[in-house]
Amino acid sequence: MNNFMSVFGTEQYFPQLSIDCVVFGYEEKSLKVLMAKFKFGKNIWILPGGYIKQNENIENAAQRILFDRTGLEKIYLEQFRVFGSENRVEKSSVKDEIYDTLTEKFCKADADWILSRFISIGFYALVDINKVNLKVGEFDHFLTWVEVDKIPNMAYDHEEIIEKGLESLRRDLDQKLLGFNLLPETFTMKELLELYEAVYNKEFSMNNFQKKMLDLKILERLEKKFTGAQNKAPYLYRLVESNHI
Amino acid sequence: MNNFMSVFGTEQYFPQLSIDCVVFGYEEKSLKVLMAKFKFGKNIWILPGGYIKQNENIENAAQRILFDRTGLEKIYLEQFRVFGSENRVEKSSVKDEIYDTLTEKFCKADADWILSRFISIGFYALVDINKVNLKVGEFDHFLTWVEVDKIPNMAYDHEEIIEKGLESLRRDLDQKLLGFNLLPETFTMKELLELYEAVYNKEFSMNNFQKKMLDLKILERLEKKFTGAQNKAPYLYRLVESNHI
DNA sequence: CCAAAAGTGTTGCCCATACACCCATGT
DNA sequence: ACATGGGTGTATGGGCAACACTTTTGG
Numbered sequence: 303m304n305n306f307m308s309v310f311g312t313e314q315y316f317p318q319l320s321i322d323c324v325v326f327g328y329e330e331k332s333l334k335v336l337m338a339k340f341k342f343g344k345n346i347w348i349l350p351g352g353y354i355k356q357n358e359n360i361e362n363a364a365q366r367i368l369f370d371r372t373g374l375e376k377i378y379l380e381q382f383r384v385f386g387s388e389n390r391v392e393k394s395s396v397k398d399e400i401y402d403t404l405t406e407k408f409c410k411a412d413a414d415w416i417l418s419r420f421i422s423i424g425f426y427a428l429v430d431i432n433k434v435n436l437k438v439g440e441f442d443h444f445l446t447w448v449e450v451d452k453i454p455n456m457a458y459d460h461e462e463i464i465e466k467g468l469e470s471l472r473r474d475l476d477q478k479l480l481g482f483n484l485l486p487e488t489f490t491m492k493e494l495l496e497l498y499e500a501v502y503n504k505e506f507s508m509n510n511f512q513k514k515m516l517d518l519k520i521l522e523r524l525e526k527k528f529t530g531a532q533n534k535a536p537y538l539y540r541l542v543e544s545n546h547i
Numbered sequence: 548m549n550n551f552m553s554v555f556g557t558e559q560y561f562p563q564l565s566i567d568c569v570v571f572g573y574e575e576k577s578l579k580v581l582m583a584k585f586k587f588g589k590n591i592w593i594l595p596g597g598y599i600k601q602n603e604n605i606e607n608a609a610q611r612i613l614f615d616r617t618g619l620e621k622i623y624l625e626q627f628r629v630f631g632s633e634n635r636v637e638k639s640s641v642k643d644e645i646y647d648t649l650t651e652k653f654c655k656a657d658a659d660w661i662l663s664r665f666i667s668i669g670f671y672a673l674v675d676i677n678k679v680n681l682k683v684g685e686f687d688h689f690l691t692w693v694e695v696d697k698i699p700n701m702a703y704d705h706e707e708i709i710e711k712g713l714e715s716l717r718r719d720l721d722q723k724l725l726g727f728n729l730l731p732e733t734f735t736m737k738e739l740l741e742l743y744e745a746v747y748n749k750e751f752s753m754n755n756f757q758k759k760m761l762d763l764k765i766l767e768r769l770e771k772k773f774t775g776a777q778n779k780a781p782y783l784y785r786l787v788e789s790n791h792i
Numbered sequence: 793c794c795a796a797a798a799g800t801g802t803t804g805c806c807c808a809t810a811c812a813c814c815c816a817t818g819t
Numbered sequence: 820a821c822a823t824g825g826g827t828g829t830a831t832g833g834g835c836a837a838c839a840c841t842t843t844t845g846g
Contacts, residue, residue, distance in 0.1 A: 318561050319666060360631045360666065381629055384668050386605045421564060421605065423629050492825080509827070510809060526816090533824040534816035737798085754800070755836060762834095771843095778797040779843035 309408040312415045315353035320422040321364050322351040322385070322460065324467030325372070327431030328484040332449045333500040334431065335464055336371070338442035340457065342407075343399040347456045349463060350439065351422065364425045371445060373435040378428045378483040378547065382470035385459055386421035396457045426467040428483035451503070475501055479520065482541045490527055490536040491515065520545040554653040555685075557660045560598035565667040566609050567596040567630070567705065569712030570617070572676030573729040577694045578745040579676065580709055581616070583687035585702065587652075588644040592701045594708060595684065596667070609670045616690060618680040623673045623728040623792065627715035630704055631666035641702045671712040673728035696748070720746055724765065727786045735772060735781040736760065765790040 325336035340346035352367035354360060361379060368377050397417050404413035436445045448454070453464055475481055481497050495511050515521060522542050526535040570581035585591035597612035599605060606624060613622050642662050649658035681690045693699070698709055720726055726742050740756050760766060767787050771780040 316563055316666065319564055354631075354666070356664065360629060384605060384626055384629060386599075419601065421561065421599070490825090507809070507811095508825085509811095512826075514808085528817085530818080531824080532816095532818040532822070534826070536825055735798095752836070753798085754838095757799075759835080773844085775845075776797080777795070777843095777845035779799070781798060 307409070308412050308415065310412040310416070312412060314355050316356065317415065318418055318420050320351055320353055320420045321360070321367055322349045322422045322424055322463050323364060323368055323379075324424065324426040324464050325350060325368065326426060326428050326450075326467075326471060326484060327434065327447055328497050328500060329431045329447065331496050331500060333484075333497075334447040334449050335453065336434075336436075336445060337448055337453075337456070337460075338371075338439065338445050340396075340400070341438075341441050341443045342403040343396060346396055346399070347454050347460070348441075348458070349456070349460045350442075350445070352439070360423060364423075364427075367439075368427055370439055371437060371442075372429060373437060374429060374433060378480065379425050380427075380470065380474065381423060381425050383424045383463075383466050384421060385424055385463055386419075387459065422463075424463050424467060426471055428471075428480055430484065430486055432486060472502060478547060479518070479545065480547060483547070488524060488538040488540050490538060492536060494539070552654070553657050553660065555657040555661070557657060559600050561601065562660065563663055563665050565596055565598055565665045566605070566612055567594045567667045567669055567708050568609060568613055568624075569669065569671040569709050570595060570613065571671060571673050571712075571716060571729060572679065572692055573742050573745060574676045574692065576741050576745060578729075578742075579692040579694050580698065581679075581681075581690060582693055582698075582701070582705075583616075583684065583690050585641075585645070586683075586686050586688045587648040588641060591641055591644070592699050592705070593686075593703070594701070594705045595687075595690070597684070605668060609668075609672075612684075613672055615684055616682060616687075617674060618682060619674055619678060623725065624670050625672075625715065625719065626668060626670050628669045628708075628711050629666060630669055630708055632704065667708075669708050669712060671716055673716075673725055675729065675731055677731060717747060723792060724763070724790065725792060727790075728792070733769060733783040733785050735783060737781060739784070 323336075327334045327336065336350055337347050338350055340348050350367060350371045352363065352370075354363040358366070360381070364379050364381075365375070365377060368379075369375055401413055401417060404416055408416075431447065438445060450464070450468060453461060455461070456464070471480070475498070481494065481501070484497060485493065491512050492508070494515065495506060495508060498511070499505055520542055521539040524538040524540055527538050528535045568581075572579045572581065581595055582592050583595055585593050595612060595616045597608065597615075599608040603611070605626070609624050609626075610620070610622060613624075614620055646658055646662060649661055653661075676692065683690060695709070695713060698706060700706070701709070716725070720743070726739065726746070729742060730738065736757050737753070739760065740751060740753060743756070744750055765787055766784040769783040769785055772783050773780045
């Protein structure tokens with residue numbers, strides 16, 4: 303194999319620049335983050351990420367990277383920070399562990415490219431977890447959702463990226479009314495409340511929360527949701543069209 | 548001159564990745580931004596920027612770039628966004644205007660490197676304008692402060708960068724108590740008020756502002772400042788040490 | 793004493809919180 | 820009828836804005 307030709311196709315990408323995504327989903331009253339078990343090495347967990355093509359803008363690159371993993375288009379995305387300490391990759395144990403495997407699978411040039419020093423643009427994404435169809439990426443063994451308070455040890459600085467992503471989400475959720483991106487089309491007020499409680503890891507009182515939400519005039523009340531439980535049936539709500547972000 | 552060797556020294560930097568800084572200063576009741584007249588071409592205005600060395604972290608690179616322009620160390624810096632639409636540089640008229648000049652001054656390889664597609668990390672910086680000693684950078688004809696509401700047409704997407712930088716400053720100023728970075732050590736309450744008015748382009752009432760600031764318990768009252776004016780002399784204040792950011 | 797501007801006190805409003813209560817649902 | 824949880828109304832307190840007032844300064 304020729305050492306000067308990339309098998310992976312590195313020429314089409316920006317060198318030393320990557321995107322890492324903190325994809326948030328909400329399920330069973332918990333806020334979860336999508337992560338991948340790395341295909342090579344042992345027990346290496348990483349965020350879904352990828353590279354930026356030379357003729358692609360950054361947001362589109364992130365959309366493409368996430369479409370490949372989730373099958374979803376037009377995901378809500380927010381750039382929140384750039385990560386690039388000198389030793390994110392080189393000083394990590396991951397590098398030694400996978401260098402040989404990458405050289406075998408691709409070629410030396412690719413392994414060097416992939417394991418050079420990278421600066422990574424952090425995005426967070428909000429998805430309706432029920433609409434996601436997980437599909438592994440080039441370097442993923444499998445993908446899985448993990449609750450934000452049960453994040454395992456992760457490769458490189460990916461734990462820090464999740465942390466800063468969550469901070470940014472907390473800063474923006476209420477201000478920009480982003481929560482609806484994590485829920486299905488219709489939802490009860492209690493489900494919305496529980497989403498907020500999951501994100502902020504703190505309890506809110508139902509009636510005041512309801513008043514605040516209804517005062518915003520962005521929700522339309524639909525029919526009641528009869529669950530068969532012996533109590534008053536809650537109303538379903540939907541975000542009025544013009545307020546979708 | 549050898550086309551394969553860089554005169555400018557591009558090998559030491561991350562390719563296609565730059566930093567652009569929106570440096571804010573406050574003077575004569577106005578919020579100002581530092582900008583440079585580009586050394587080549589005609590009437591091209593750019594933000595102070597630069598590149599990231601291979602062995603340097605991002606924040607340090609920004610500090611270095613600004614130290615070179617202002618003589619200040621440990622400037623307050625905040626990364627606020629990445630800019631990288633496909634056509635920031637290529638589609639701009641600036642490219643054609645300066646390509647030949649750059650080829651002459653450096654070499655073709657350098658001109659190509661400098662005018663390739665760049666993704667730029669936007670920082671905003673807050674400085675005490677009186678402490679700044681302006682010094683031109685490699686590509687600057689001269690540097691100057693411009694009021695935020697009098698920004699000229701700028702090269703590439705630098706107007707957008709300033710706009711987003713100002714939005715970020717407005718979001719952070721009060722929350723993170725950053726205003727003091729724009730003022731000298733000691734200041735009157737009115738000066739602080741006027742700084743806020745300049746940043747938010749809106750008036751605040753003196754007594755309520757004063758109450759809010761004093762309630763924060765982060766200011767210590769010093770001696771009065773006698774200006775010779777025939778009115779009550781205002782107190783000087785200083786941010787108490789532990790609250791410096 | 794007076795004009796100018798600094799600094800303080802008082803009131804009312806809005807919003808978030810806490811508490812109490814009423815309503816629908818299925819057994 | 821009643822337990823369960825959804826949904827609404829009312830009082831309380833803190834923070835902010837508007838207004839009125841007192842204090843200091845140099846002429």
